[in-house]
Amino acid sequence: MKKKYAGIDYPLLLSEFKHLCRVMKLILSLLLLCASTVFSVNVNSQTARVNIVANELTVKEIINQIEEQTDFLFVYNNEKVDLNHRISFNASDVSVFNVLNQIFRNLDIVYVMEGNNILLMKKGTLPQQDTKLLKGIVKDQSGEPVIGANVVVKGTTNGTVTDLNGNFTLEVADTDILLVSFIGYMSREIPVGNKKSLDISLLEDSKTLDEVVVVGYGTQKKVNLTGAVNVISDKDFKDRQASTVSQLLQGAAPGFNFDIGTQNGFEPGATMNISIRGMGSLNGGSPYVVIDGFPGDLNNLNPEDIESVSVLKDAAASAIYGARAPYGVILITTKKGKRNEKVSVSYTGNLIVKTAQKLPESLDSYTWTRVLNEAGDNMGGHPFSNETIDRVIAYQKGDFDYIRNSIPDWPDGATIFGAMPEGNVWNNANLNYANTDWWDIYFGNSVNQKHDISLHGGTDKVSYYFSAGYMDDSSVLNFGTDYFKRLNTLGKISVAITDWWDFGYETRFAKKIREKPNMTKEGDYSFMYRHISRNYPITPLYDGFGNYMFESHIPSIESGTDKQDDIDYWNNFRMEIRPLKGWKINADFAYNVYNQEISNVEKYIYTYDVNNQPYENGISIPNNLLRRKYIKKYWTTNIFTSYDFNINEDHNFTVLTGMQFERGDESWVQGYKTDLISEKVPSFPNATGDALLSEAWLIILRKVTSRE
Template sequence: MDKHLIEKKKFLDYLQIACIARNINRYFLLICISFVIVSKGYSTNHPSSDRQMANSENLRFEQEMLLQQKKQITGSVVDIQGESIIGANIVEVGTTNGTVTDIDGNFSLLVDDDASIRISYIGYLEQVINTGNQTSFNISLIEDTQSLEEVVVVGYGTQRKVNLTGSVAAVSVDEKITSRSLTNVSSGLQGLIPGLQVSQTTSMAGRDGASLMIRGLGTVNNATPLVVVDGMPDVDINRINFADVESISVLKDASSAAVYGSRAANGVILITTRTGKRATKAQINFNASMALERPTRAYEFMSNYPRALTLHQYRAASGTLRDNFIFKDGTIDEWMAMGMIDPLRYPSTDWYDAVFRDGTLQNYTISASGGGEKTNYYISVGMMEKEGIQIHNDYTRYNTRFNLDTELSNAFSVGARFDGNWTEFSFSGYAHGLTNNDTSDSGGGDMQYAISGILPYDPISGRYGGAMAYGEDIQAYNPFAYFNARQPRQTQQQMNGSIYVDWMPFKGFTAHLDYALSYNNYFQKSAHMPTGAAYNFQTGSDLGRHYVAQNANVSDNTTTSYKTQLNGRLNYDVKIGNYHDINAMFVYSEEYWHTRSTNASRNDRLHPT
């Protein structure tokens, strides 16, 4: 027998004996560990049944002692008219123990001895009562008259809450709301106003505004409510600085929004900005916030290319001969071995790492407000900068605002409103981020066609990678090439200004006249950089796919528009007795729109590179 064969047989016999010995040692170790766990988990001296019964009796005794320290209280809650209040909250102070009143206004609650209970209901003043030695209570809640006297902004004017007949919800915007790291007002309305549905489907910088619906979907077409800012309708709510907002009112039903006509069919959102207070010293505020954005939940991307090809083999194993597999065993073995030493030619790319990044959000606002005996003012300047989680997705917004009100005499008041904003917006790839919503695109321009066996980019050769594995589709997608070469840029400027005059010749009568101008300028530039053909780094040859063609067009789009609005209003308000208010209003409004657009494009470039 050959000497080498004899030595090889001895080595294999030795290896088999070593494996058997190692397995015996492993099993013996497991038996020892199991014995230790069992010996520590069970004692030879088991507790007797008498001891178990004693422990049970002790536990029952402790529970009875705790119950003896509590008491059952009952009672009823009514208003000042003696009417039962249904659904009033009764909570033991300092705990989460509570209940609500039933249909007759009655309640029952188990509380600690000498506990205090808090009784509250919307529209009524909250009460705190110490139970002491009592077990029965008759509680009368008093209406919150201050809440009823609050003034709510409605269509072309204001009303006290107590006089409202339509469905109106209002919220005052304070520092707790504006201090949050938010990019726009629409997202900040989430959870603030009942009946307002706020849904956000993307966090793409510059296009992360939420969709708003009042009382659900009212039409299969555009169900967006009308937005009115300081009397100017059709204002983009996402271009307002949240720090400038003082209050927001939502007109939900037809009666409250009827004054705006058919545009208010889906409801109205009224936004009032800050104006400062009279007879106060100048107050300067500076707000700054910074936030970090990172995807928290997503599909895991399989960046192991040999494993992905193996899964393809498993899928094809049913009903297909092994010789007819698209991906051969040799391709998988070679990629698995060479990928550890030559990732340029045998990559396993994690595309999430290639096209995602940590997003940042920065918000800065400085404002000054104050006033004299007959004048009040508010001035602010703000900047918001957001870097999206997708590469090359950036959005910057600059805001300024100036509000002034002054009283010329006892009968005349005048004021002015001015605000402007400037935005710079850039993104890569598709208009909606990573997703290609164009169903007619059969070229595989979506993340589902991205395979890990493609090199994103080689900075030395300046080439974008393509499919290299034997049997792979040459139309496989390189997201980095698409997102890095396509970077449209948009610039937009807006200015809104208005002046008004109020005349009050006698008590209760007001004549109001205002004129407003809104100007908008929009510019978009698109110049996709040709990527050249997808490159095979293994063979050093071009593939058939071009992520951006050599003759990709260059285009510019400019849109300029302005709008003027003239409003006149006569209002008479008189109060008869203590409980009767009569209000009559006449409104005249006219608007004029003008829009001009220019588009230019070229397909063949003079300098394609």
């Protein structure tokens, strides 16, 4: 049975895209026509010559002939320009200019040539609008000129920027509205009216300039930043669906480069390698990730818990974090409650339908066999006999009686056709006669879900934030076990002990499960993709009794899985003391436990003979079990103090000094055993083969770092 894939109608999309391009070109041409009442006919229209043969053809069919013979493109609106009039017209070696005059002579259609574009319009629809040259100056609150301010006619691309003196000139109409904007200032909309000059004053956007940006062990206002820092807010993640944070960061900030880094593509829960400003060395390198002041894995976070992401791109990153940050730093701040905030509870649920991207189109088995036989004419012979091709034709017609009668040794009780019996087994090569689209067989769709709930609020002394999130991301493969699941919880409490002393506690928990087919010794995703693109369309999905053929490799996909279970658990304590104005003393402590369990089960692959008897395929012998247990315990503390001051309200300074202590203990143990008695209960006591055990010794890392 062949499944139908509900894909996207790409020819229709291409047609709609071409129509959209034409409409956009029409609008752009109209804007140019409004700004100038002088219409010029391109010289090419008088030199380009065409041959037209039209016997009761529509105008549209005639202009199609012109487009095929020249570089001209006709732009028009189907709803306003009627090109269905029929005309009889013959011309040989005639200029396009003369052809257009002839076919539009008795019609209410006019044309305008702009380069290689010919704009068609209904007579009387050209808007006539007087324009004028408007002059103006843009200043700030103190009367100083604003250099480089954007001045644009609202809703158009007609605009300019102010010069060194804040002046600008722009051709506008009385009905236009100017949109004036500049970084750090509030935008203004100003109607032109009958004015010939404008004196525009912009107000500083204090909200933007005072926005606090996380930079290393402290924060700074945007207005005081001197390094290359990009800030990504939670608004940039809104309404974007992805299973991991690294996927969501794509396109969120300039200078980010992403790649999958494996041959598995966008598998469920796929993580992406990130680099900032390109490759930093021959060996590559990734940015240093800091979450709420401590190193971590951004893909273990729930995107709904992220408040902002700061990206440090230049040498300032190494100045703060030293040798750990030669490739930049990604600073992630999670959400928290606010004081004097009412209790708020929010829930978000998403139902996500995933489908495969545009899949290749495969040849049907008849066309494929004929093409290969034609190629064989130049290579020494036909790979497919006439009998096989006759069975291919009969299979596509559904003439199974012919197929049964043409195979003398067809097995009794076999009712499914496509496979060819060969001795005691089913043929695995050129004798089969099915018609299989392997892309359609393998890929379908999946329904996934994502749920998030949060509670936050605060009083004048206490603020709190609690959240939980669940993600279920399944593959679009139709076979095998292939999914990613993640559970996140986050809790934050901040208490103002006094006006100058704050204490905070944060707990963060993440559990991830990734299970995928291991395909035994045949390979992984890369093997599967290679097989789909190379497998014959005559190869059947089933044998005569409805069992999956080994050559379909579906038995391999469904035989065993690799399962990885990760738990990341953090407890963070924070304290801030403010003895004097501008002086802060901070002490942070974090304890992290990371557990990882890996269980790889390779089961027997069973193949069936022509008597419907199963046997173990040699590639899967022996079945086996591998388990690995890894645990990491890590603690770190930061103690630092900073003093902020300014001189004459113009020069801002921050002095920071501190130290950091770290310790990490890591260990793992791994076991491997063959010959599972029962594959339904994979365990070491349930296996009779030899056991292989390995263990890593305890590793202790200590580091003391001073920062000034």
